[in-house]
Amino acid sequence: VAAAKAAAAACNDLESLAAAIAAFEGCPLKSQGAKQAVFSRGVSDAQLMIIGEGPGADEDAQGQPFVGRAGKLLDRMLKAAGLEERVFITNTVFWRPPGNRTPTPQEQATCAPFVERAIALVKPKMLLLAGGASAKAMLKRDEGILTMRGRWFEWVSEDQSLELPAMPTLHPAFLLRTPAQKKKAWQDLLTLTERLDRPDRP
Template identity: 45%
Template sequence: MNDKDLELLKFYRDSGIDYVLEDKKQVQEEEKVVEQKYMLPSDWVVEAKKIADRCTSVEELKKAIESFNGCEVKAMATNTVFADGNSQAKIMLIGEAPGMNEDLRGIPFCGASGDLLDKMLAAIELDRTKVYISNTMFWRPPGNRRPTDLELEMCRPFVEKHIALVLPKILVLVGGTATYSLLDQTKSISRLRGQFHIYTNQYLDMEITTAVIFHPAYLLRQPMQKRLAWQDLKQIKEYINNNIAP
C-alpha cells in the first residue's frame, strides 16, 4: 500500500466512514477479466460472434477488435492491424495476416509487399485513397507462420462484419489465406484467379462480386507470375469501370 492509499484511509477514518462501496463498473470489469481467463478457445469463437453482432460502425468494430483477447498471438504482437485506406470506398481488399512491417506500423501491406501492392493499384489508376484494405487476421502470428484454422475461425465474425459495414461493390481477396477463409476454398490461387466469384456472409443480405489475386509477397518470390497478375488487374479494372460510378 502506497502513501496515497494510506492518506485516503486516514481521511475515511477521520470522516467517520467505515466502508467504501466499490465502483460497480470496475467490479464488473474485474469479474469479466476473471471469467475470460478460463474461457476455452471454442468459447472465444462464440464470444467473437456476439461482439461482432453488436457492432454498428467501422469505428466500433475497430475498438472491439483492439480489446478482444481471444487470440493468443495478440499477446506477442506489437499492434492490432485493422485497416488502411478509405472506408467509404467501394473497392475492398482483404489480405492474409500481418507480417513484421505491418505489426510494427499497425497498417496492412507495408514494406516490400506494400510497395508492390501500391504499384499494382496504380497500374489500374487506384491508390489507398480509393480503396479500403484490411486483413483476414489482425495480429502477426509468430515467425510469420500461416494462421491456424482456429485463429481464422475466431477472427472470421469480425471480418464478415467489417465487410458488411463497408459494403463494397467488389471484394478483392489477396492471397491464399484470405481465399481459404472467406470463400471456403482449398484450391490454389492459380486455379481460382482469372474469374469472378460470389461472396456473402451472415451479416449481408446481398452478394458481392469477388476477385482473387496473387499476394504481392508471392509475386516478389515468383516474378514470372506478374504477367498473370496483370491480367487479373485488368479484369478488375474493367469490372470497376463498368459497374462502379467514379
C-alpha cells in the same frame, strides 16, 4: 467465435470496430508475440475491399496492413490501375502470426466476424482476395490459388444477408519472390477494375 460475433455486431462504424478488435481477447495470436492489432487502411466507403492473409513484421510494427515490401508493390499496382483512392485494405487475421507463418483456419474463423462486419460497414462493390490463405478462408474452398486466381466467385456472408463478387489473386509477397508471375496478377487487377468501372445496369 461467439464472442467475436457479439463484439462485431455491436459496432456501427469502423472506429468502434477498430476499437473492438483491439480490445478483443479471443484470438490466440494476440498473445503470441504480436505488438498490436492491425486492422485496416484506406477509405471508409471504398468500392473495393482487399483482404490479405495477415500482418507481417512491418505491419506489426506500424499498426497498418500492407505497409512492408509486399504492400509497396500492392500500392504501385493499385496506383497503376487507378484504384489507390478507392480501396479499403484489411486481412483475414489482425495479429501477426509468429514467424510470419500462415494463419490457421481456426485463427481465421475467430477473426472472421470482424472481417464480415467491416464488409457490411464499408459496403464495397467487390472483394479482391490476396493469396491462397485469404481466398480459401473467405470462399471456403480448398483449391490452390493458381487455379482460383483471376476467376469470379460469390462471397456470401455467414448469415447469407450479403453477397459480393470476389476475385482471388496472387499475393504480392509471392510476386516479389516470383516476378515472372506479376503479369498474371496485373491481368487479374485489370479484369477487376473493368468490372468495377462498368456502369450498373438497371
